[in-house]
Amino acid sequence: MNSKQTAAIRKILNEWYLINKRTLPWRETKDPYKIWISEIILQQTRVNQGLDYYNRFIERFPDVKSLAEAGEDEVLKYWQGLGYYSRARNLHKAAKQIMNKYNGAFPTVYHEVLSLSGVGEYTAAAVCSLAYHQPYAVVDGNVYRVLSRLTGSSTPIDTSVGKKEFSAVAQQLLFITSPDVHNQAMMDFGALQCTPANPDCEICVLQDFCEAYKLNIVGQLPVKQGKTNVKNRYFNYFFIKNDDYTYLKKRTGKDIWQNLYEFPLIETDKEMNFQELTETESFRQLFGETELTVQKISHPVKHILSHRIINAVFYKINISDENETIKDFEKLLLSELNQFPVSRLTELYLEKG
């Protein structure tokens, strides 16, 4: 793209945005905290779904201080159902960093923002450009798509070469006198006009500048190098009822759903029925000599995560000895269950009953 083309594209994008922009609460503010929260929520979440979470989150944690002072369980509870829980843990960690290192004032320098837990180049650029008008171009999935089509580049966007190439194009294209409007225009243009499937190129205001359109390769761009290997896992959960009590434990260790709570679990390397489960060492370790009766077995559920398919079965179990304990599990009132952050899988199971 030469300088004449980039100037024309900026102008057209800017005009397009003024007519087509989405009205969203985080666009009405220059508060870096709120912009940061919205950007983290929207990283893996559609705008419609993220909006409710954003409003609830900001209402409960309106600033860095309130977030830093909250307990992690409560932060995770507000995140429940959004997935990618490391985002919430990192938000909480970063709020504490801001309190300790910057006396609670959100950092204003790009590299300081980038140093916060869970903040990558995209988020740092978004916060600095949207809150402080600093000249950093954002490159999210929408922007990758628009740029790869405009330039007709088939460099895979999920490679370090692709990241470098498209970041450079985005930075070249950035309208530095209004980086906030320009960045939002790029993202909205990708979300609303240059959509992943079947964009309506015939009405596109950038048609004259679009290499992919000229070469008739719109459907082939952007290119991605490879799909992630998806692994199947088999979770057998035990929702135990002991009078008015049940048992729960926090998931620790570096795995999915870290720091969320769950029922006693036996993970197996293949599907097993209840009889087969009772014959495993894990079952003996979990229940020992405890007398239990199976009240209900759920239908098998396939819960799809980005790199995993969780094949889950929930066993509703009754234990009649009220003094019974389950090793390593907390015994709590059934009525308290909804206070604990749990995975979407468990939440859905509990909703269905």
Ligand code: SF4
């Ligand atoms: S012409 Fe089509 S592919 Fe090119 S920028 Fe416009 S919508 Fe995207």
